[in-house]
Amino acid sequence: MKVYLDPGHGEGVTGKPDPGAVGPTGLTENTVTFDLAKRLGHLLRAKGYQVLGATLAAARDDENLNEAIASANTQGADLFISLHCNASASPKARGVETWHGGSTSAQVVAEAILQRIGEQLAGGKGAWVQGRRYPLVNRGAKKSRFAVLTNTRMPAVLVELAFISNSQEEAWLKERTVRQQFAQAIAGAIDDVYRKKGA
Numbered sequence: 481m482k483v484y485l486d487p488g489h490g491e492g493v494t495g496k497p498d499p500g501a502v503g504p505t506g507l508t509e510n511t512v513t514f515d516l517a518k519r520l521g522h523l524l525r526a527k528g529y530q531v532l533g534a535t536l537a538a539a540r541d542d543e544n545l546n547e548a549i550a551s552a553n554t555q556g557a558d559l560f561i562s563l564h565c566n567a568s569a570s571p572k573a574r575g576v577e578t579w580h581g582g583s584t585s586a587q588v589v590a591e592a593i594l595q596r597i598g599e600q601l602a603g604g605k606g607a608w609v610q611g612r613r614y615p616l617v618n619r620g621a622k623k624s625r626f627a628v629l630t631n632t633r634m635p636a637v638l639v640e641l642a643f644i645s646n647s648q649e650e651a652w653l654k655e656r657t658v659r660q661q662f663a664q665a666i667a668g669a670i671d672d673v674y675r676k677k678g679a
Contacts, residue, residue: 484557487513488564501567503650519663560636575617581629592669600665
């Protein structure tokens with residue numbers, strides 16, 4: 481099975497560098513998503529999946545949105561995962577959410593990712609508990625017409641890891657252990673869904 485990983489931002493469609501959202505202390509969205517894509521790629525390969533995406537090469541090779549979609553379609557990917565950090569004008573906005581294009585397969589993966597993140601980072605069997613080190617908020621799995629969800633020919637999910645505009649969540653996103661936990665959660669969710677399908 482082929483999984484295409486798309487770390488959000490890096491290069492805009494005009495060819496200019498696009499760091500994505502920037503946190504209060506200067507952490508950029510693409511710094512987080514690029515690192516997470518590499519971690520997730522290693523985990524998926526270890527589980528036997530074929531991982532596609534420019535970021536897994538030895539040298540950093542950013543793709544813009546249109547290039548990533550075209551590449552995934554051309555290579556016949558079975559699943560497209562786009563990684564992002566959320567941002568808001570309100571510094572209090574927080575939480576994790578996933579987006580899908582409406583297909584049953586994509587919705588199942590989107591919901592499985594939220595379930596696994598709740599287990600991996602928040603603790604408890606799928607519980608999004610408050611008061612722990614990572615008091616995450618589950619903002620839900622939602623349907624959207626984002627280009628990466630509607631122009632891809634395979635089930636596609638966009639993951640908004642946390643709010644980089646929230647100082648507490650930006651601090652978590654800086655931690656390597658947190659990024660690894662996000663990667664483990666997403667890899668585990670993909671495996672949960674596709675192993676059951678016999679992929």
